[in-house]
Amino acid sequence: MRNPRQNDRLKALLQAAGIRSTRQRVALAAILFDGTHKHVTAEQVHAAVRKGKSPVSLATVYNTLHQYTTAGLLHEVVISSSRVYFDTNTGEHHHFFDDADGKLYDIPADSVRISRLPPPPPGRKLERVDVIVRLVATKS
């Protein structure tokens, strides 16, 4: 599923972010940056990349996800105490979280209006606002 055109696009993506392109990084980028937004854990990415042609170690998966995050290609979403999600949607937005299956769904930023937020404590400034709407199966 990775034609030369795709490959060049991914390499350009990494270079634009100041990241040297390697076989492993391109393989991970191919999984992450396929044009659709995703919420993935390190384990999921590791499992996905293992199915493909290029094996990548779990340590490299973690290293690379963090590097992409620092470079602004991914965002970390903290939503559950037992796992970290990486989000390929780096724009401002919020989340539904379904605890039953551990899945995240995006909520557009303009679907949530926050007003009357009090000022932050002294010496601190607002970095980002995360809205998490936790879901539960309907009873009926």
Added chain:
Amino acid sequence: MRNPRQNDRLKALLQAAGIRSTRQRVALAAILFDGTHKHVTAEQVHAAVRKGKSPVSLATVYNTLHQYTTAGLLHEVVISSSRVYFDTNTGEHHHFFDDADGKLYDIPADSVRISRLPPPPPGRKLERVDVIVRLVATKS
């Protein structure tokens, strides 16, 4: 700092929640339910209770915090992937989170207005909305 009056109040609190009162549970309740709202980790509670007269094992701290949570005396706040916070404020409200020192500050529910929230995915209903305002030290 625990006079008989306090002790009776704590026992009544536990009994009202359907929890049998034991030496350990009362010692933990004394730390948690002193009339002020707190955000604490299991380790913090364990350290605090160890300073007092009644040693309590870490396993019991975890057991009891979860039991109090199930009984509605505490709320779990997931905000950092490396630790779980227990909140003695069980009413609807939101949080500032200061990553630098790991501290939480309450934001009253009526300080945040959420409008135009999209409907949840089919078969799911909204359980709760958590707003986390992440803080950073001011640069200047």
Added chain:
DNA sequence: GACACAGTTTAGAATCATTCTAAACTGAGT
């Protein structure tokens, strides 16, 4: 009061996502 028995507590082992370590590998530039 001894007896029974469920409920509770506990030390220490186990778990598991994540991070660390230290050695091998790779690749761009000379």
Added chain:
DNA sequence: ACTCAGTTTAGAATGATTCTAAACTGTGTC
């Protein structure tokens, strides 16, 4: 080809949390 920083990796280490299985406690029964 040679070098050197940057990268990858297996496996060990970490650390919060959970589990296990044995000891303990409290309350009710005879």
